[in-house]
Amino acid sequence: MFINKERLRRxxxxxxxxxxxxxxxxxxxxxxxxxxEARRMVEELMREAGLxxxxxxxxxxxxxxxxxxxxxxxxxxxxxxxxRNGGPFDGLLGSIAAIEALQCxxxxxxxxxxxxxxxxxxxxxxxxxxxGLIGSKSIAGIPLPQPLDSYxxxxxxxxxxxxxxFGIAPEKVLNAAAPKDTYSAFLELHIEQSAVLEQRQKQIxxxxxxxxxxxxxxxxxxxxxxxxxxxxxxxHDALAAASKLVTEIYRIGCELGNEFVATVGVLKITPGGINxxxxxxxxxxxxxxxxxxxxxxxxxQILKAAEEAAAFxxxxxxxxxxxxEASCNMDSSVMKILEEVCRDNKTNYMILPSGPFHDTLxxxxxxxxxxIFVPSIGGISHSPRENTNWDDIYQGTEILYRALIRLAQ
Ligand code: CO
Numbered sequence: 001m002f003i004n005k006e007r008l009r010r011x012x013x014x015x016x017x018x019x020x021x022x023x024x025x026x027x028x029x030x031x032x033x034x035x036x037e038a039r040r041m042v043e044e045l046m047r048e049a050g051l052x053x054x055x056x057x058x059x060x061x062x063x064x065x066x067x068x069x070x071x072x073x074x075x076x077x078x079x080x081x082x083x084r085n086g087g088p089f090d091g092l093l094g095s096i097a098a099i100e101a102l103q104c105x106x107x108x109x110x111x112x113x114x115x116x117x118x119x120x121x122x123x124x125x126x127x128x129x130x131x132g133l134i135g136s137k138s139i140a141g142i143p144l145p146q147p148l149d150s151y152x153x154x155x156x157x158x159x160x161x162x163x164x165x166f167g168i169a170p171e172k173v174l175n176a177a178a179p180k181d182t183y184s185a186f187l188e189l190h191i192e193q194s195a196v197l198e199q200r201q202k203q204i205x206x207x208x209x210x211x212x213x214x215x216x217x218x219x220x221x222x223x224x225x226x227x228x229x230x231x232x233x234x235x236h237d238a239l240a241a242a243s244k245l246v247t248e249i250y251r252i253g254c255e256l257g258n259e260f261v262a263t264v265g266v267l268k269i270t271p272g273g274i275n276x277x278x279x280x281x282x283x284x285x286x287x288x289x290x291x292x293x294x295x296x297x298x299x300x301q302i303l304k305a306a307e308e309a310a311a312f313x314x315x316x317x318x319x320x321x322x323x324x325e326a327s328c329n330m331d332s333s334v335m336k337i338l339e340e341v342c343r344d345n346k347t348n349y350m351i352l353p354s355g356p357f358h359d360t361l362x363x364x365x366x367x368x369x370x371x372i373f374v375p376s377i378g379g380i381s382h383s384p385r386e387n388t389n390w391d392d393i394y395q396g397t398e399i400l401y402r403a404l405i406r407l408a409q
Contacts, residue, residue: 002108003401005394008100012393015041015080015096016088025085025384029153030123030134031059031162038080042095042120049103051118058138058176059122059168065102068113072184072367074408076101076400077119079135079359083127087191087386093374093393094189095120101401105408114184114408121359122168129159133362134173140362141177148173183367185334185407188360189400190371191388195379196352203395204349205373206338210361211259211288211353212327214299218319220245220310224271224279239269239278241313248305249285256298259353260289290327290353328361331368334407338370341402347395372399 018041019034021027028034042061046053051063064073078094098118105116119139126132129151131144144151148170151159160170197205222236246264253262263286270280285302289295303319310317335351342349352373360369374396377387 001394001398003100003104003394003397008096008394008397009390011045011096011099012088012092015092019082021085023085025087025386026082027084027086028080028082029084029128030081030125031166032128035081036166039120042080042099045096045099046118049099049118050106051099051102056139056176057168058135058173059163059166060135060139060176061120063099063102063118065106065116067115068408070113070184072114072181073117074114074185074404075117075119075183076187076189076404077117077121077359078188078190079121079124081123081125081127083125083382085384087381087383089191089388089393090193090381090386091124091190093191093388093396097189097397097400100397101404104401105405110405112405112408116404116408117183124359128153129162131159133357133359135176136359136362138173138176139178140365141174142362142365143174178366183363185331186360186363186367186369187334187400187403187407188358188363188369188371189396190358190373191381191386192373192376193356193379193381194376197350197373197375198377198379200350202348202350203375203392204342204347204399205352206335206342206349207330207354207371207373208335208351209290209327209329209353210357210371211261211290211355212292212295213323213325213357214287214295214321215323216285216287216299216302216319217282217322218285218306218317219280219282220313220315220317221280222313222315223277225277227275227277230277235277236279236314237277238281238313238315241309241315241317242267242281242283244309244312245283245302245306248309249302252298252301252305256294259291260294260298261355262287262298262302288355290329292327295327325357328364330360330364330370334368334370334403337406338372338399338403341399341406345395345398345402347399370403372396372403
């Protein structure tokens, strides 16, 4: 192995230790004091690694190793912000592994044609302000879906004020947009956040693409009435219709196959009394797939099922789409390099899609991209119980390093 395991582990542990949460796990919400301290530590590590450190207009931390005659950085990175009570590796692994990979290339004086970059993206999780991907979208020149001044955290702090507090001018965030050809390739190492690798006993996942998210918000409207006085055949029960839809969505998800997933995450029942027939139910559906045609088919079946449920229970149905993001395929030449590197290194791997989004998604609009997954124990993430074996962490970092070198040579 070329990477320095002990150094990698020490750095990850130190940053986690500084943001240990008394309620469990680690909390580094974006633009919080814990985030500030972690960012300070990351910059120090970048300098220790011999990188030139800079901040861009969106608060991304960029460490460059200037080498080679060709333009176009071969970059790697991830985020260091977490959800509340997050685990040790979500984001932090890919950030510190990128610094390790660059330091390793520098120390071993590997001859390279392209310069290298480690990027630590600002606010990936969106756990505090609800947006997420702020840093990576800004580098890609993609504005957030809402105006910046509309985002507020649960304590009433505005995103624009949190940015200013970190020395970031909100109106200049998109100045971080990277000119065309700045990057020639981008790689991200990340925990899987699912149990597929563990079940298949693979140490590495090579990501084929990131599933496109589609969110539906809908409602059934019937009539609230007395649970005792209204005969069954005279009801307009909005919850009965919603329940039928929930089980239909489950069936559609199972029938369309493994990569298609659909989830009802919210049901709001009104008025919500023990002796009252529900007159109104609001629901949400999260639909994802890598295959956009199959996703459309799933959405079509779900909406048809909703209309049928409404007709069956004599209620009305309304719906709207509140998010529609296309799926994104990883670059096939990068995937091929990752496969070769795994084979050379005798690491067992498999190819799989990513359900969650990542900083790689916006980066894919700038350059060719690839993602490496390492197993999440029990498939758990966004929890203090999130964990990955150190052996898998080292293998993932080694694969990241070797692939970066191959891309830069
Ligand atoms: Co993450």
